[in-house]
Amino acid sequence: MPESPSPSSTAAALDQVGPRLRRVREQRGLTLTEVARLTGISKSTLSRLENGQRRPSLELLLPLAQTYRVPLDDLVGAPEIGDPRIRLKPRRVNGRTVLPLTRPGGIQAWKIVIPTSQSEPNPRTHDGFEWLYVLSGQMRLVMGDQDLVLGVGEAAEFDTRVPHWFGSTGEGPAEVLSIFGRPGERAPTHAPHSAPQPAH
Known part of the structure; x- marks a missing residue:
């Protein structure tokens, strides 16, 4: 089993993220003000x-990775420990490709x-917490009494015990990018973003 990174190596990797972010931004010819406008993250942050x-x-x-059009690992500088690749095997689940x-x-x-064709709501519930991020197209989200439309770059998070x-x-x-956690494994997703628009 591969060894877990030590706290000191993790801290060292995190310390390199800031300079890497500045370097990528400058390579793109962007100012902090422009990046703040594109990402919704404040200039001070x-x-x-x-x-x-x-x-x-x-x-x-x-x-930031989406704005700079670079893989997330390029910003984090993730160390190569063993083979980190996930073997992507698409499968069909209820008519969707997952x-x-x-x-x-x-x-x-x-x-x-x-x-x-999948536009007819069929709400369900289960334990957990889910985060959704729209990569392309538009997604309709029905949650409880709310009927929303999310566009590219918009995200939503919710308790899956709600229909x-x-x-x-x-x-x-x-x-859509979907991140799902069991109870107690909620993903941090409080970056500012424009509010989803009600569906018509």
């Missing part, structure tokens, strides 16, 4: 990240491709 005064988190690094992005156990992540369903708006397919 971005500055503290680059100066090492704030610890990087998934909720901050995801929108690609697992994590190994079994703990918090789970999937990329889900939802066909246009919920997500699918296509009926106007085209959608690609």
